[in-house]
Amino acid sequence: MLLLRLTLSRLLTTLITLVGVAVIVFVVIRVVPGNPIAMMLPPGASAADIDRLKALYGLDKSIAEQFLIWFGNVLHGDFGTSITTRQPVLSLVLDRLPATLELSIMALVIAVIIGVTLAILGTRLRGRKAEAGIDVANGIGLSVPDFLWGLALILLFGVIWPVFQISGRVSPRLELPFTSQFYLFESIVRLRFDLTADLLSHMFMPALALALPLAAIISQLLKQSLKETVNLDYSVLARTKGYSETRVILSEALPNSILPTLTLVGVQFTFLIGGTIIVERLFSYEGLGNMAIDAVINRDLPLIQGIVILFAILFTFVNLAVDMTYAFLNPKLRHA
Amino acid sequence: MSGFLEIRGLSARLAGTGQRLLRSVDISLPAGSVRGLVGESGAGKSMIGKAVLGVLPKAVEIVEGEILLDEQDLLKVPPAERRRLIGAKAALIPQDPLTALNPSRRIGPQITDRLVDILGWEKARAASRALEVLVEVSIPEPERVMRLYPHELSGGMRQRILIASAFAAEPKLIVADEPTTALDVTVQKQILKLISQLQARHGTALLFVTHDLGVVSKVCDTLSVLYAGKVVEDTTVQRFFAAPQHPYSQALLAATPRHTDPAASLQPVPQAVIDAAMAEVAADDAAWRPQGGAHG
Ligand SMILES: Nc1ncnc2c1ncn2[C@@H]1O[C@H](COP(=O)(O)OP(=O)(O)OP(=O)(O)O)[C@@H](O)[C@H]1O
Ligand SMILES: [Mg+2]
Numbered sequence: 001m002l003l004l005r006l007t008l009s010r011l012l013t014t015l016i017t018l019v020g021v022a023v024i025v026f027v028v029i030r031v032v033p034g035n036p037i038a039m040m041l042p043p044g045a046s047a048a049d050i051d052r053l054k055a056l057y058g059l060d061k062s063i064a065e066q067f068l069i070w071f072g073n074v075l076h077g078d079f080g081t082s083i084t085t086r087q088p089v090l091s092l093v094l095d096r097l098p099a100t101l102e103l104s105i106m107a108l109v110i111a112v113i114i115g116v117t118l119a120i121l122g123t124r125l126r127g128r129k130a131e132a133g134i135d136v137a138n139g140i141g142l143s144v145p146d147f148l149w150g151l152a153l154i155l156l157f158g159v160i161w162p163v164f165q166i167s168g169r170v171s172p173r174l175e176l177p178f179t180s181q182f183y184l185f186e187s188i189v190r191l192r193f194d195l196t197a198d199l200l201s202h203m204f205m206p207a208l209a210l211a212l213p214l215a216a217i218i219s220q221l222l223k224q225s226l227k228e229t230v231n232l233d234y235s236v237l238a239r240t241k242g243y244s245e246t247r248v249i250l251s252e253a254l255p256n257s258i259l260p261t262l263t264l265v266g267v268q269f270t271f272l273i274g275g276t277i278i279v280e281r282l283f284s285y286e287g288l289g290n291m292a293i294d295a296v297i298n299r300d301l302p303l304i305q306g307i308v309i310l311f312a313i314l315f316t317f318v319n320l321a322v323d324m325t326y327a328f329l330n331p332k333l334r335h336a
Numbered sequence: 337m338s339g340f341l342e343i344r345g346l347s348a349r350l351a352g353t354g355q356r357l358l359r360s361v362d363i364s365l366p367a368g369s370v371r372g373l374v375g376e377s378g379a380g381k382s383m384i385g386k387a388v389l390g391v392l393p394k395a396v397e398i399v400e401g402e403i404l405l406d407e408q409d410l411l412k413v414p415p416a417e418r419r420r421l422i423g424a425k426a427a428l429i430p431q432d433p434l435t436a437l438n439p440s441r442r443i444g445p446q447i448t449d450r451l452v453d454i455l456g457w458e459k460a461r462a463a464s465r466a467l468e469v470l471v472e473v474s475i476p477e478p479e480r481v482m483r484l485y486p487h488e489l490s491g492g493m494r495q496r497i498l499i500a501s502a503f504a505a506e507p508k509l510i511v512a513d514e515p516t517t518a519l520d521v522t523v524q525k526q527i528l529k530l531i532s533q534l535q536a537r538h539g540t541a542l543l544f545v546t547h548d549l550g551v552v553s554k555v556c557d558t559l560s561v562l563y564a565g566k567v568v569e570d571t572t573v574q575r576f577f578a579a580p581q582h583p584y585s586q587a588l589l590a591a592t593p594r595h596t597d598p599a600a601s602l603q604p605v606p607q608a609v610i611d612a613a614m615a616e617v618a619a620d621d622a623a624w625r626p627q628g629g630a631h632g
Contacts, residue, residue: 127394233435237498240389242423242454244416255440331440331485 003327010323014316021312022074022305026067029304036083036299057083057302070305079309080302084295089306093288097310098181099169100280100287104273106184106203107210111272112265114211115218122219123226123249134219141216146275150209150282157205165202167284174198206283210275214268222261229253259329266322270315338407340508340541341365346387346401348565357383357396359566359620365558367508368539372552372573374588375562376605381545383565385511388543390422406508423454427502429512429531433494433519437486444482447501455505469500473530492523496530503534510535513545528555549592553577561585564617584613 037053054060058069073080079089122134144152158166170176170183174195178186184203187195226249229235235252239245243252277289284290288307295303341363348358358380365371373381386392388403390410403410406425410418430436437446444466451462463482470478473496486494495515502510512531516524532555535542544555552559552573559576561569561584569582580586587609 233430233432234438236391237428237430237436238438238449239391239419240422240426240428241450242419243449244419247453251441252438256438259440332487 003324006323006327007320010320014320017316018309018312022071022309023067025305025308026070027063029301030063030066034299036301039299040083059301070302074309079306082295082303083300084298084303089302092291092303093306093310095181096286096288096291099183099285100273100276100289102182102184103203103207103276103280103285103287104210104269106207107214107272108269110207110211111214111218114215116222118215118219119222119226120249120254122223123230123253124246126227134223138216138220138223141212142220144213146209146213146272147278147282149212150206150279153205153209154282164204165198166205167202169199169202169286170195171198171202202283202285206276206279206285209279209282210272213275214265214272217268218261218265221264222257225257225260226253229257259326262322262326262329266319269322270318273311273314273318338404339364339369340367340406341388341543342402342404343384343388344402344404346384346403347399348383348387348392348396349399351395351397356621357565358387359564359617360401361562361565361567362570363543363560363567365509365541365543367541369558370535370542370544370556372556372559373543373545373562374547374549374552374559377547379562380565381562382513384562385428385513385543385545388422388509389426389428389511390418420454423450424505425507426509426511427505427507429495429499429502429510429515431514431518433491433498436498437494439486441485442482443484443486443489443497447482447497447504450501450505465504466500469504470497472503472534473497473500475500491519492527495519495523495527499527499531499534503538503540506538507540509541509543511543511545514547516551517547531555549589561588563613566617566620568613568616583609 036057037050037059040053041049051060058066061069070080077090079093081087082089082092085092118134118137122131125131125134154166157164165171176183176195177190177192180186184196184199187193187199230245230249230253232253235248238248238252276287277292279285280287280289281293288310292304292307292311294300295307342365343361343363346358346361347356349356361380361384363371363373363384373384375381383392383396386396387398388405388410392398398411401411405421408421410421413421437443444463447466447469448459448462451457451465452459457465466482467478470481475481475493475496481489481493481497489497495518499515515531516527519527528551531542534540542555544552546552556573558570558572560567561571561576561580561582563584569576569580569585571581576585577589580589584605587605591605
């Protein structure tokens with residue numbers, strides 16, 4: 001019951017947020033300098049040509065009018081046509097979405113594995129030199145942004161010790177049997193592990209670059225929470241029962257510390273998705289982020305709008321998912 | 337006569353400041369008997385219980401002494417073995433039932449975990465044992481309660497569950513650290529009676545930490561009076577209430593309102609007695625030379 005009410009109220013606020021985002025983006029990209037029409041016509045085009053093209057794309061109307069037209073179309077599932085590629089924005093964007101989703105989720109998985117492991121290790125070794133080492137690692141992870149990790153990784157695994165692919169999503173010479181854009185997922189389902197290996201080799205560095213700052217956040221927050229939890233009464237009681245320190249951390253403290261960490265990780269995960277924009281560019285990974293930069297360079301207004309709306313949907317969806325998981329994992333809410 | 341629990345010359349101090357927390361504590365607890373541990377707040381009552389159960393805070397180090405549990409010196413066995421030994425032979429009834437159960441685990445596993453993981457029982461046997469002890473502590477619908485989470489139960493119920501959990505493995509020693517102070521006054525009496533009954537029925541040795549001399553007179557056979565980490569009097573309950581020897585004990589007894597006269601107000605321990613006890617402790621400190629290094 002509570003879960004249902006939570007979901008409904010969240011869906012409503014999500015919708016309001018999305019409309020807000022749409023308005024802001026729509027206005028901002030029309031106010032900032034740069035003219036999409038100028039990018040499309042050869043130098044020296046006549047004023048009449050420019051006007052004709054403006055009218056074609058509806059850019060001759062007022063911003064409010066443009067917005068209402070665009071919004072009406074969006075409600076019918078029509079996000080307009082890309083100015084540069086002349087293809088429907090919706091299909092362009094949906095085509096790229098899986099690549100970015102796979103990358104982000106892979107990054108999240110890596111971040112959780114590294115972060116949780118370090119947190120547990122740091123708690124187990126608390127008060128010793130190793131804990132200080134983990135703290136230093138967390139500090140570095142937190143202070144270096146994802147794209148700098150990307151550059152460092154390219155230097156390390158692309159140049160000095162070239163074991164991973166540094167560019168693209170998949171090797172171009174490969175025949176791809178895929179019917180969807182979820183390459184990694186499909187390669188596993190089809191048991192084409194040769195392709196999985198190639199995809200992972202491409203995905204590893206951008207995913208790791210995105211993951212490291214988040215891993216540091218998870219590690220720091222979770223360790224802090226674990227260190228408090230292992231001193232609580234129920235952890236002490238478990239020790240008197242004969243449990244080892246490691247066991248106390250894993251089965252007494254961890255389930256209680258995961259919950260408060262989860263909420264923050266949710267917020268941070270949306271930052272990670274935002275980070276794909278630059279990191280995908282860095283690794284020429286054919287995802288939404290890379291497309292977004294092209295769209296901005298080309299002043300492809302309909303495409304920019306589409307991408308931003310999609311990112312906004314993604315963000316709110318992540319937040320919703322986190323809230324639901326929280327409610328589900330928390331015994332007090334589950335039974336309310 | 338050697339007790340099931342023998343603490344001999346146990347001294348402990350704070351690692352950082354070197355402040356002494358326990359001063360050559362001697363406590364003997366024969367199998368099946370109940371010893372009260374009384375003294376004012378900060379006297380080190382809980383510290384003794386924690387030392388016995390191997391859960392002293394990291395900041396506290398044992399300087400010297402022996403803790404013999406069933407004739408094995410806990411301070412001489414390696415940590416992993418010590419944990420198993422304590423888990424198998426001793427148990428804790430904690431002070432606060434609201435914080436001593438893990439909020440994200442169901443009740444059942446919190447009772448059976450020791451039986452299965454530490455004592456190697458089969459799950460089915462552990463589960464039926466859990467039901468048995470829950471019935472023994474008068475939990476209604478024990479099968480259902482085993483599937484609940486702690487927050488779904490009242491404080492009194494939770495304390496009963498913790499008592500059941502402590503007795504589940506038939507330990508020879510139970511440390512109860514102020515097991516009723518966190519409860520409603522009405523529930524306190526029931527819980528006290530329950531612990532006392534179970535202790536007698538199972539023949540468990542009980543180390544009972546409390547502020548309350550009234551409780552001591554009801555539950556305990558012997559009594560250690562603690563002041564600033566020093567046992568100032570070690571006596572039987574009968575003798576203590578008839579004629580306490582140490583001035584601090586006398587003052588403590590005088591400070592306790594008689595149950596026959598509830599109107600009698602609490603007398604503070606006279607300053608002179610405190611000064612004398614402090615002087616005694618200081619003299620003791622001056623004479624004290626630690627032998628060897630810290631244990632475990
Ligand atoms: N974690 C800790 N670190 C450092 N010192 C501590 C810690 N816990 C307790 N102490 C100190 O050890 C001394 C004994 O504490 P202890 O908890 O055994 O007192 P107590 O007799 O149980 O008192 P109370 O009746 O308040 O429970 C006190 O002086 C206290 O300040
Ligand atoms: Mg105490």
